[in-house]
Amino acid sequence: MTNHWVDIKNANVVMVMGGNAAEAHPCGFKWVTEAKAHNHAKFIVVDPRFTRSAAMADFYAPIRTGTDIAFLGGVINYLLGHDKIQHEYVTAYTDASFIVRADYQFGDGLFSGYNPEKRNYDKSTWMYELGPDGYATVDPTLQHPRCVFSLMKAHYARYTPEVVSNICGTPTADFLKVCETIATTAVPDRTLTILYALGWTQHSTGSQMIRTAAMLQLLLGNVGMAGGGVNALRGHSNIQGLTDLGLLSNLLPGYMTLPGEKEADYQAYIDKRAIKPLRPGQLSYWQNYPKFHVSLMKAWWGDAATKENNWCYDWLPKLDKVYDVLQVFDLMHQGKMNGYFCQGFNPLAAFPNKAKIGGALAKLKYLVVIDPLATDTSCFWENHAEFNEVDTAKIKTEVFRLPSTCFAEEDGSLTNSGRWLQWHWKGANPPGEAKPDAEIMAGLFLRLRDLYRKEGGAFPDPILNLTWAHKIPLAPSPEELAREYNGRALADLADPKDPTKVALKAGQQLDGFAQLKDDGSTACGCWIFSGAWTEKGNAMARRDNADPSGLGNTLGWAFSWPANRRILYNRASADPAGKPWDPNRKLIGWDGVKWAGADVPDFKADVPPGDPMSPFIMNPEGVARLFAVDKMAEGPFPEHYEPFETPIDTNPLHPKVVSNPAARVFRNDLEAFGKAKDFPYAGTTYRLTEHFHYWTKHVKLSAILQPEQFVEIGEELAKEKGIKAGDRVTVRSNRGHIKAVAVVTKRLKMLTSNGRKIHHVGIPIHWGFKGIAKNGYIANTLTPFVGDANVQTPEFKSFLVDIEKA
């Protein structure tokens, strides 16, 4: 979230699209009901289904699954066509005025630079025109035909209400009503907040859906504002934290990136990431990359990381490609993986095309499952008749199952969607011999290290030299680990204001990432978490819930990264002269010496108003990007592409380019895609408020609430198929089938798209063959093995199925 949960109450319009906050995040959703009750907010929901959120909405508009870019692109077209944008904000704080290279092109569904063989783009033309001074050229009048504003306007001019309605199946009047409601927030003293979740991420175009929403918010001047922003309502309790800590195949902690194998040269690796400003006077904060990186290497490898060995640069594995889960399971399915660990993760249930996932696990030599619960994955080799039809004797995988503690049995911190790191305390001992995950990792690591010490082996250096300064090596404590990711001084650090004074003595905890050095005198495991455990103690455990501004920022509660900041880009809540756009939601102000106020300023604190430095300090432009330059895989402007399994067999905008030309798709999976003639209905998977993924089927109180697997269909489809509520039905895709009880509802209405009747089949995911709820099929038996072009998230939300009475 750019903002945070409580801040939703400050919105004037709340839009839930690509998510179902009432269902999936009920206690966060309370702040929507607060906005309605106390801020007279209007609440709109756009979704293929009339959801629990829709039940609370002032207005609901239906949409065909997977067409959100068309819808939002249409909203952008409406705002530009009706002059409903916040001009001063757009001109000053976005790249609308930047001039794009003359060789950038878009036509017939493709941007310039496409390589159909590799299914990717040469993105060199997707760049601003640079002047002789090396800076991007701009036209503040926004008149230049190649300025971002002009290009954007032309790009979305195609997305007329009629085109939107034809693609999305949304009645034109409903679409326009949403546009009008959104447009009311183009004024400085009204904001829209957008709440989304997996309904946007789980598409082959998911990242671009979110980008379109961000563009919308920038045009309305709603980013950086209290009650505004683009707010990802994330799934798991610490999915934000694990992303922040970089537990993804291509990342390092704090959104640093692993080097590719072509980046043999350390200095080149750093220079590419320590981005220089693209406009005069901009902060371009990533210029500090070497400080973050060197401090990380010092945290991991201590004295072994020296300037001479480029801080152990060679010890980091180098990528030849991204090893996302689709890639890894494809390799596993080919028999190219031997071992796999699942720590609190149930891939057999959670990943698409269960048959492929189960088949892949059966090709492993060893599988290690670390979990508090008996997951389906740990039992993938067990035959559970129709629910898991396998030949146990033929599965040669050795499986280890290690019991871990649950939340109630450990201390530690979780980072919520609003980026708050909150500490929690143990309430009781775990059952039996279960151990905390950190102790399990320690047990594994120390045995492995012992083996390398005794026997030697392949490149043991990074293992033998990994820092392990724990009082009890087999039981690293949460406190020790938190102190390590916060960072500490390795030498006395001079006070930058008075070099004769020592700001921090060697060994002391850092106050924050501003103190990091690139000379090896600081160690820090995750720079954005720095400040969480300082010499003052554990900031994550703070419990002062006072809210003096009334905006809900509670700066004394827990710790919010970065630097305890609650609303990102908050410098943009004031105009260039420093005056808040809306005096009733003043986040920060200039007090004559520095920026301060109801939030921690997201800006260089001592740069006065009127300075050319712009609010988006992480970007080298200093402003927010409407034009993504080379940051996105499939184009600098979001474009509507159909799901890989589309019920209309074409893309009305450009029939030659139907689906995302740069999406993650493997050749051998292309043939497993179904066609509308065989699978005519739009299948979509989702979660119910009564359950949490695949955990709560082990929880009696949750199982009581939704005991048995079901699918949802509308009354029209039910009538067509002769299905009554309570009947057992079979749902098929080109990858397999599931059987479930039919819920027949008015909440799923037939839509018309490109001349075809579109029926959605709703498929909740929570069942499997392990648990105390009634056993069921794994819903991902049905879903396709295709992922988003940028982050490879599978397309769980849009695929094709058929349905019949079982």
Place this chain on the structure above:
Amino acid sequence: MPLQSLDITRRSATTTPSPGERQTMEVAKLIDVSKCIGCKACQVACMEWNDTRDEIGTNTGVYDNPRDLTEASWTVMRYSEVELEPNRLEWLIRKDGCMHCADPGCLKACPAPGAIVQYGNGIVDFHEENCIGCGYCISGCPFDIPRISKKDGKVYKCTLCSDRVAVGLEPACIKTCPTGALVFGSKEDMVRHANERIADLNQRGYRNAGLYDPPGVGGTHVMYVLQHADKPEIYHGLPKDPHISPLVSLWKGVAKPIASLGLGVMALVGFFHYVTVGPNEVEESGEE
């Protein structure tokens, strides 16, 4: 008389007057249907707090689960998909459970002394140790709330968490409700809160929004804010004008004094008949 944590104003089948000197605050639960997302957190909080667990049932083609109130589920969500205007679907979700009537039909109907009591704060509570399982309370309830346990033959229903209220806490369902659809306080405050909500709903186009506090049972200590207060029956059959069953009025008004003339052996025979074959028969007859 042991010290009560809540003052009792009425008890079933007891003629001794209750102490009435202390005037305690009347409480109420307000259920704002327009804010209810039907998440069932209240169902879970209720079972968790009261140490009951319903059965893991089946899906019958609807979201409602458990399908009905039971001795273990003292509250359930009831889902209705309603289209009062074309293309204007409303998903009306009503939390069902004991209404804690000011004039409780269950208590009036109950022949077991002290099995049902009403506290000064308005809560109507069942004391199962005194319950003889006759099921009269079920016939007496205009909202069809109490349920007999298959295990112990006693009747259970929402206590409004009298054990929590007695120590100054809100009921478990109220505390957990994520959206604030459930609120708890003095009845006076709840009526005021309801009026604020009704004004907001009026502004959003619900012209018939209103408070459900039915006078036929003397008002209730569980009230609803309804978007369509003129049509309570669209909320899964919420009775428009609930009254205590005529059978109960008859028993209390006429039959009891007459029958009380016959004391002694006859009564004992009646009692033993009761504990052997009586309850089921009576329950059946109540449904005739």
Place this chain on the structure above:
Amino acid sequence: MHVTRRQFFRVCAGGMGTSTLAALGFSPAEALAEVRQFKLLRTAEARNTCPYCSVSCGLILYSLGDNAKNAERSIVHIEGDPDHPVNRGTLCPKGAGLLDFVHSPNRLKYPEYRAPGSNEWKRLSWDDAFNRIARLMKDDRDKNFIARNAEGATVNRWLSTGFLAASASSNETGYITHKVVRSSGMLAFDNQARV
């Protein structure tokens, strides 16, 4: 009033049974009306956060015992933390039912092992589990570690074993997991954020 004669009779006879019985002194303990005892009076409290979604609601865990040396704490009740700025004491149906997650019959209690082709789990000690897994890891790593790619560039990667981390585990677990996994050279490394 629609009351049949038969109903009238039953009302009189059935209803009389107990009230007259009470009059005769058979009333159970003179109707001792008392609410159920408040069950949290002396429980130990711990502040925690919900492990499910990313709202991370504040919780209070109530445990049996008062933290005395000889009492083994067991969680008996979980409810929302009213001081928490986001949830303000509320919990959704999943969070409100956390007690049954903590005490789920499907909680794992001991390390277990399933041999190739076998149809059963066998219990093993932590020592055995760690030793055997570490051996499998080392053998695989030593055999398949790639120090240099085809072009001769140093790549130091280990591709044949992968790791999925848990996005419901704490930051501290996540941090140490990243450190251990990356130092081994693994690249096949993701968490639920990917899906």
